[in-house]
Amino acid sequence: MAAPGPTPPPRRLGARDPADGTDGALAARATGPGWRDAVLRYYSLAKPGVLYGNVLTAAAGFLFGSPGHVDWLLFLAVCLGTTLVIGSACVLNNVLDRDIDTVMARTRNRATVTGGVQARNAVVYSVLLGVAGLAVLTAWTNWLVVAVGLGGYLAYVVLYGMLSKRMSIHGTLVGSISGAAPILGGYVGASGVLDAGAGIAFLMLFFWQLPAFYAISIYRRGEYAKAGVPVIAVVRGIANTKVQILLYTLAFTVVALLPQPAGYTGWSYTAAMGVLCLGWIVLGLRGLAQTAAEAWARRMFRYALVMMTALSVLLALGPRLP
Numbered sequence: 001m002a003a004p005g006p007t008p009p010p011r012r013l014g015a016r017d018p019a020d021g022t023d024g025a026l027a028a029r030a031t032g033p034g035w036r037d038a039v040l041r042y043y044s045l046a047k048p049g050v051l052y053g054n055v056l057t058a059a060a061g062f063l064f065g066s067p068g069h070v071d072w073l074l075f076l077a078v079c080l081g082t083t084l085v086i087g088s089a090c091v092l093n094n095v096l097d098r099d100i101d102t103v104m105a106r107t108r109n110r111a112t113v114t115g116g117v118q119a120r121n122a123v124v125y126s127v128l129l130g131v132a133g134l135a136v137l138t139a140w141t142n143w144l145v146v147a148v149g150l151g152g153y154l155a156y157v158v159l160y161g162m163l164s165k166r167m168s169i170h171g172t173l174v175g176s177i178s179g180a181a182p183i184l185g186g187y188v189g190a191s192g193v194l195d196a197g198a199g200i201a202f203l204m205l206f207f208w209q210l211p212a213f214y215a216i217s218i219y220r221r222g223e224y225a226k227a228g229v230p231v232i233a234v235v236r237g238i239a240n241t242k243v244q245i246l247l248y249t250l251a252f253t254v255v256a257l258l259p260q261p262a263g264y265t266g267w268s269y270t271a272a273m274g275v276l277c278l279g280w281i282v283l284g285l286r287g288l289a290q291t292a293a294e295a296w297a298r299r300m301f302r303y304a305l306v307m308m309t310a311l312s313v314l315l316a317l318g319p320r321l322p
Contacts, residue, residue, distance in 0.1 A: 152181025
């Protein structure tokens with residue numbers, strides 16, 4: 001286990017720190033007593049970066065699951081309900097993670113850490129978001145979407161946030177189940193069935209998360225060690241983590257190239273996805289020989305974000321292109 005890094009120097013409240021995550025940076029800029037700052041603090045608790053990335057995959061899943069006519073009202077209901085449920089889970093996770101967030105540089109400015117939003121108020125906010133989201137999904141979508149939404153919520157808050165993240169090296173695997181729930185919810189929202197397409201969509205996002213978040217565990221290894229979070233790079237070391245990243249990148253590639261052979265997309269999807277996957281594999285192979293592990297891991301994570309965006313676009317368009 002790596003020794004914790006030096007304690008960062010004190011800085012004025014609200015100052016922007018490059019180490020902050022998106023939500024921490026938003027909260028750090030909203031320290032005033034006015035209503036605008038209060039709204040921004042509550043908004044930051046929903047982890048906008050995580051929230052919108054997940055909603056993007058839900059939208060992609062819906063369009064992937066409706067290759068013909070698109071019911072745009074149903075699409076809006078799925079996206080709105082999913083947004084509210086994910087936001088609820090993120091807010092509650094902020095409350096549960098206050099002890100860890102205090103230690104880590106990218107999270108120490110979150111409103112639940114600084115006191116910008118009291119824990120009780122954050123819990124009430126989370127409940128309101130969750131109830132509103134489930135009400136939308138129940139009223140205007142189907143029971144499969146509701147089941148996926150509830151399952152993803154419980155997997156993220158309970159199985160990941162309360163248990164595996166703090167107790168096991170396999171926390172990322174558990175968290176990947178909840179991270180793949182939005183695309184599955186979008187797909188079954190459109191199709192109304194659990195079929196091969198649903199399985200492919202779910203597995204693509206499941207396998208995508210492992211290289212992405214294992215990369216984070218490398219370049220934030222010292223912070224996780226200091227916080228006592230048993231991520232793979234802390235427990236098994238960087239060399240082992242690099243191998244795992246490559247293996248899961250290969251697993252993602254296999255699943256990501258299945259839609260065309262399974263009859264869900266045309267060759268345009270396969271050609272574009274094949275090029276992107278090849279680039280990710282090459283980057284992963286280079287990492288095995290890289291001595292500057294943190295710099296490589298940051299590149300790997302940035303590529304993962306590009307891949308997720310491209311995947312969402314290609315899944316949405318794939319059934320509609322040759």
